[in-house]
Amino acid sequence: MRRYLPFAIISAVLLIALGTGLALFQWRKPRSAATAPLVPIVSATPEPTVAPASSIAPAVPSSTQVPAAEVAPTVPAAQEPPGTADAGLPHFRGGATAPVTIEEFGDFQCIPCGNLFPKLKKVEADYGERLRVVFRHKPMHKHEHAVLAARAAEAAGLQGRFWEMHDLLFENSGRWTKGVDTIGPETSPSRRLESPLLAMPVEVRDVFLRYAETLKLDVERFKTDMDSDEVKKRIDADQARADSLAIDRTPTLYINGHLVSGNSHRSVETLHAAIDAVLSGKLPDEGASGPTATPAQPK
Amino acid sequence: MSDTQAAQERPRPRLFSLAALLSLVGLADSIYLTITHLTGEDVTCVASSGCSEVLSSAYSSVGSIPLGAFGALAYFAAFSLATLAAFRYRHARKFLTMVVGGMLVTTLWLLYVQAFVLHAFCDFCLLSAALTLSLSTIVAVVHFTGRTAAEQAPLPES
Numbered sequence A: 001m002r003r004y005l006p007f008a009i010i011s012a013v014l015l016i017a018l019g020t021g022l023a024l025f026q027w028r029k030p031r032s033a034a035t036a037p038l039v040p041i042v043s044a045t046p047e048p049t050v051a052p053a054s055s056i057a058p059a060v061p062s063s064t065q066v067p068a069a070e071v072a073p074t075v076p077a078a079q080e081p082p083g084t085a086d087a088g089l090p091h092f093r094g095g096a097t098a099p100v101t102i103e104e105f106g107d108f109q110c111i112p113c114g115n116l117f118p119k120l121k122k123v124e125a126d127y128g129e130r131l132r133v134v135f136r137h138k139p140m141h142k143h144e145h146a147v148l149a150a151r152a153a154e155a156a157g158l159q160g161r162f163w164e165m166h167d168l169l170f171e172n173s174g175r176w177t178k179g180v181d182t183i184g185p186e187t188s189p190s191r192r193l194e195s196p197l198l199a200m201p202v203e204v205r206d207v208f209l210r211y212a213e214t215l216k217l218d219v220e221r222f223k224t225d226m227d228s229d230e231v232k233k234r235i236d237a238d239q240a241r242a243d244s245l246a247i248d249r250t251p252t253l254y255i256n257g258h259l260v261s262g263n264s265h266r267s268v269e270t271l272h273a274a275i276d277a278v279l280s281g282k283l284p285d286e287g288a289s290g291p292t293a294t295p296a297q298p299k
Numbered sequence B: 001m002s003d004t005q006a007a008q009e010r011p012r013p014r015l016f017s018l019a020a021l022l023s024l025v026g027l028a029d030s031i032y033l034t035i036t037h038l039t040g041e042d043v044t045c046v047a048s049s050g051c052s053e054v055l056s057s058a059y060s061s062v063g064s065i066p067l068g069a070f071g072a073l074a075y076f077a078a079f080s081l082a083t084l085a086a087f088r089y090r091h092a093r094k095f096l097t098m099v100v101g102g103m104l105v106t107t108l109w110l111l112y113v114q115a116f117v118l119h120a121f122c123d124f125c126l127l128s129a130a131l132t133l134s135l136s137t138i139v140a141v142v143h144f145t146g147r148t149a150a151e152q153a154p155l156p157e158s
Helices: A002-027 A111-130 A146-157 A162-170 A197-214 A220-227 A229-244 A267-280 B005-008 B013-039 B050-053 B067-086 B090-116 B125-144
Strands: A091-094 A099-107 A131-137 A252-255 A256-260
Touching: A002 B013, A002 B067, A091 A111, A091 A162, A099 A111, A099 A220, A111 A131, A111 A162, A111 A267, A111 B050, A131 A146, A131 A229, A146 A162, A146 A197, A146 A220, A146 A229, A162 A197, A197 A220, A220 A229, A229 B067, A252 A267, B013 B050, B013 B067, B013 B090, B013 B125, B050 B090, B050 B125, B067 B090, B090 B125
Parallel strands: A099 A131
Antiparallel strands: A091 A131, A099 A252, A252 A256
C-alpha cells in the first residue's frame, strides 16, 4: 500500500491544482458583458481649430481626423443586449464607415493599456479605413492620476486634439506617472526626488500643461476646460457605459460589440486575427484565445 | 559502519517533505499568476510597486503561454519528485536536482530581467524566486552531504 501512497498524493495535488485553477479562472475572468450594443457614433472631437498636425512636435504621431457627424453602422435592435447605448459623444478615429469598430475602455495610467497602445496603432495603420477605433474612459480608482489624465485628454479634445493628447499620454505614461516631466527620450528626465506624495497631482497637472503647450493648444483654455463640467460629463458618460457593461478592468476591448478576451489583444497578430474573424463573419467568442479565421491581408 | 558513513547514508525524508511543501506554495503562486495573465487582470503588489510593469511586460509570456504556466509545471514536477524522493524512490532525487537546477537558472534570468531590464519587481515573482532558491538550497544540501539512503533502499513494499 505504501508503495502507491506518493502517487496518490501526487494525483490528489494535481486534481486540486487543476480544480483550483479552473475555479479561480471562472471567478476572476472578466464579468463584462459579452456583447455591447454598437451605437451610432458621432465624434466628440471637433475639427481642429489650432495648428495643423504637421506643426506638432515629433514626439506626437499624426492621427486620422475623422469628419464629425459620421454615423456608424449599428446592429439590429433585436440583437442589442442591455447596456448604456448612448454614452455621450465618443472619440473615434479611422474609417467613418469602417466595417469593423474597436471600442476600447482604457485608463491612461494603466500599464497594460499603455502596452496595448502601440499594438493598436499598428493595427490601425494596417487596416486604415476598414477600421474605426473608439476610445472611452474607464479611469480606475487605484490609479491616482487617471482621472486627471482623462480630463487632460478631454480638454484637448475640446480644442480638436483629443487623439494627439491621447497618444502623448500613452507614449509618456511611463514618465508622467513617475513624476518625470519631460517629453521624449532625447530630453534628460528630471525625476521628482523630494516632493511629498500629496504634491504629485499638481506636478502631473503641470506635465499635462506642458503637453498642451507641445500640442500648441490654448493653454489657458485648456486649464479651464480640465476642470469644467463639460469635460467631467464626457468622462462620466463613458464611465456610465463601462458600468452598464460591468467592465471591471482595463483595457477592455469590444470588436463590433463582441468582447475580446485579454489574450486576443496581447499582440498585433492576435488583434489581426480577431478583426479578420469579424470581417469574415466569424465573431470572436468571449474567453477565446483567438479566433480561428485565416488572417487576412492588412493593407 | 563509521559515523561518517552513517551520516552519509542517512535518509532525508524531512528535507524532501519540506521541498514538496515549498513546491506546493510555488505551485499556488504560479497558478495565481497564470490565471491573472489569462483573465487580463491588473495585479496589485503589496510590498513592491512593479507588478503591472513586470506581469504585463514582453517577458511575462512565451508566445501566448504565460510564464506562470511553465512555473506551475515546474513546481508540480518538483513537488512530485520531492514526494517520490521522500518515499525513497530510486532516481527521484537525481531528477529533482535537474528540475530544480533548471528552475534556478530561469529564476536568476528573471531576476536579472526585473532588476536590469524592467527596473521593476513584483511580489509574486520575488516569492517564486525565494521558493526556488530555497529548493535549490535543499537540493544542494542533500547533494553535498553525500548520497542518501533513498537511492540504496529498495522500493517500499505494498
